[in-house]
Amino acid sequence: MTPLRVSLVGVVASLLLILIVLELVRGRRLKERYALLWLATGVVLLVLSAWREALNTIAGWLGVTGYPPAVLFAVATLFILLVLLHYSTVLSKLTDENVELAQRIALLEERVARPKTD
Amino acid sequence: MTLGRIIAVVPAYDEAEVIGKVVDEIRAFDPTIDVVVVDDASSDETASVAETHGAVVLRLPHNVGIGGAVQTGLKFALAEGYDTAVRLDGDGQHDAGELGKLLAPLERGEADLVIGSRFVDPGGSYRPPFARRIGIRVFARLVSILGGERVTDTTSGFLALDRIGIELFAAEYPHDYPEVEATLVALKSGLRLSQVQVRMRERETGSSSITFVQSLYYIVKVLLALLVASLRRYPRLEGARR
Numbered sequence: 001m002t003p004l005r006v007s008l009v010g011v012v013a014s015l016l017l018i019l020i021v022l023e024l025v026r027g028r029r030l031k032e033r034y035a036l037l038w039l040a041t042g043v044v045l046l047v048l049s050a051w052r053e054a055l056n057t058i059a060g061w062l063g064v065t066g067y068p069p070a071v072l073f074a075v076a077t078l079f080i081l082l083v084l085l086h087y088s089t090v091l092s093k094l095t096d097e098n099v100e101l102a103q104r105i106a107l108l109e110e111r112v113a114r115p116k117t118d
Numbered sequence: 119m120t121l122g123r124i125i126a127v128v129p130a131y132d133e134a135e136v137i138g139k140v141v142d143e144i145r146a147f148d149p150t151i152d153v154v155v156v157d158d159a160s161s162d163e164t165a166s167v168a169e170t171h172g173a174v175v176l177r178l179p180h181n182v183g184i185g186g187a188v189q190t191g192l193k194f195a196l197a198e199g200y201d202t203a204v205r206l207d208g209d210g211q212h213d214a215g216e217l218g219k220l221l222a223p224l225e226r227g228e229a230d231l232v233i234g235s236r237f238v239d240p241g242g243s244y245r246p247p248f249a250r251r252i253g254i255r256v257f258a259r260l261v262s263i264l265g266g267e268r269v270t271d272t273t274s275g276f277l278a279l280d281r282i283g284i285e286l287f288a289a290e291y292p293h294d295y296p297e298v299e300a301t302l303v304a305l306k307s308g309l310r311l312s313q314v315q316v317r318m319r320e321r322e323t324g325s326s327s328i329t330f331v332q333s334l335y336y337i338v339k340v341l342l343a344l345l346v347a348s349l350r351r352y353p354r355l356e357g358a359r360r
Contacts, residue, residue, distance in 0.1 A: 099182045099293055103190040106156070106176040107197065 002052050002068045010049025010072055018042035037086055041079040048072055121225055122201025124151045126217075127191030128173070129184050130208025134162040140206065141171040143214035151217075154194055155208065156187040164208070184275075185296030192279075192288040204278045212276040216316040220278040229312035231283045231304050233269075234276030236318055253337065257298045257344075264348040265305030270313055272298040282355050283309060292343060295336050299343040306347070308354040 021038045024030035048055050049072065059068035126144045130137050141153050155168035159181040169175050176190050188205055195203045202224055206212040216234060223229040237254075254273050261272045275297050279287065286307055292299045305311060 095293075099186045102178050102180055102182050103186065103193060106178045106190050107194055110174060110176050110194070 002055055006069045006072075007049050007052055010069070011046060014042050014045035014049055018046065034090075037079070037083050041076070041083070044079065045072065045076055048075060120201075121221060123199070124148070124202045124204065124221075125191075125195045125198070125200040126151050126153045126214075127188060127195065127203055127205045128153060128155045128168075128208050129158060129187035129191065129205075130155050130160065130164050130168065131158040131181070131184070131187075132160045132162050132164060133208040133210075134160070134164045134167050136210040137164050137168050137208050138171045140208055140210050140214070141168055141173045144206065144217070145172060147214045147217050151204075152200075154191050156191045158182060158184070158187040183294035185291050185300075186293040188275075188296065189288060189291040189293075192284050192291070195284050196288045200284065201281055202278065203284050205275060207275055211319050213317055213319055216276070217278075219314045219316060220276065223312035223314065224278055224280050228310065230280045230309040231301075232278040232312045232314060233271060233274050233301070234278075234316035234318075235271035235274055235313040236316065237270040253333075257340065260341075260344055261298060261302050261305070264344060265302050267305055267311060269301060269305075269311070272301045274318075276316060276318065286355060295340055298340045299347055302344060302347050303352060306350075306352040 018039060021030065021035050021042065025032060025035045048058070055068050055071055059065075059071045062071060062074075064070050128137070128140060128144075130140075133140075137155060141155065144151055144153050153168075153173040154176060155165070155173040156176045157165040157168070157178060159178050165175045165177050174194075176194060178187060178190060182190075191205070192203060202221070204217060204220060206214065206217075212234070220232050220234050223232050237258075254271060257272050258269050262268045283304065286304060286309065287300060290303060301311070
């Protein structure tokens with residue numbers, strides 16, 4: 001069984017994550033679109049920290065026999081990977097859009113500067 | 119089939135010393151060819167020198183890589199209704215005197231994309247360093263297998279396009295190290311490819327811009343791009359392979 005203190009720290013930490021994300025969205029420093037994965041991370045970690053039997057059961061399924069909180073780390077790591085991968089796709093899209101914009105600016109500037117022929 | 123209006127697309131980054139000569143040589147080859155220099159956010163006078171020599175200049179607000187620069191020129195060609203485009207590098211390594219060879223297959227209506235290859239003729243004089251020669255050959259072999267047509271030099275940036283080729287590459291062209299992947303995309307899109315033997319010059323200023331780490335990135339990036347491109351479907355272009 002997970003030590004009680006570990007569960008408490010897990011609950012506090014995941015609550016803190018959820019609150020920080022909500023506050024960032026409220027202050028318009030984080031878009032809802034990018035907050036969702038973080039909130040999902042917070043909620044899943046909160047549930048697994050608070051519901052100790054569930055963590056135990058899942059640890060059993062996964063063959064984690066000695067120390068159930070290891071599952072918390074694993075889940076947290078998985079979510080962080082997901083968030084990073086998501087950001088990489090966002091970054092790729094932004095890069096493409098950025099190049100496209102640069103190209104259009106180059107084309108438009110040439111057209112604006114072109115001497116009128118008619 | 120005639121060539122119609124021809125545009126020369128010249129991507130350039132910090133080439134103020136040679137860009138004037140590059141533009142002059144294209145115009146000397148054929149004064150009716152319009153030259154568009156795409157300045158990839160140079161820090162020197164590349165743009166104004168090119169303009170003085172009579173080129174149209176497209177100024178990119180920030181560096182987008184050579185592929186992104188070439189694509190800018192092709193978008194210009196498409197928007198302005200050019201029928202034929204040639205691409206030469208701004209560093210002067212592509213000899214405008216060879217443009218006739220590059221344009222001939224287009225003029226005969228035999229190809230949509232003509233690559234100026236250094237290796238079509240096995241007796242050719244071009245002998246790159248060993249490692250580079252291996253790289254060029256491996257890429258050529260891979261593209262040949264994946265694209266279903268024998269290609270000898272996929273790393274050459276010296277090429278000519280008809281209207282279909284312009285349309286394809288204006289819509290889809292890798293932003294960095296584009297040539298190898300673009301060749302495969304062209305084959306998969308059904309473009310007719312022709313390769314002609316051309317001379318290329320040693321660079322006139324500076325050394326090759328590729329460092330060791332960059333060449334590692336180049337190899338891995340291109341391999342990944344080829345793998346992914348071979349898994350993608352590309353629509354057969356209307357008019358290609360009539």
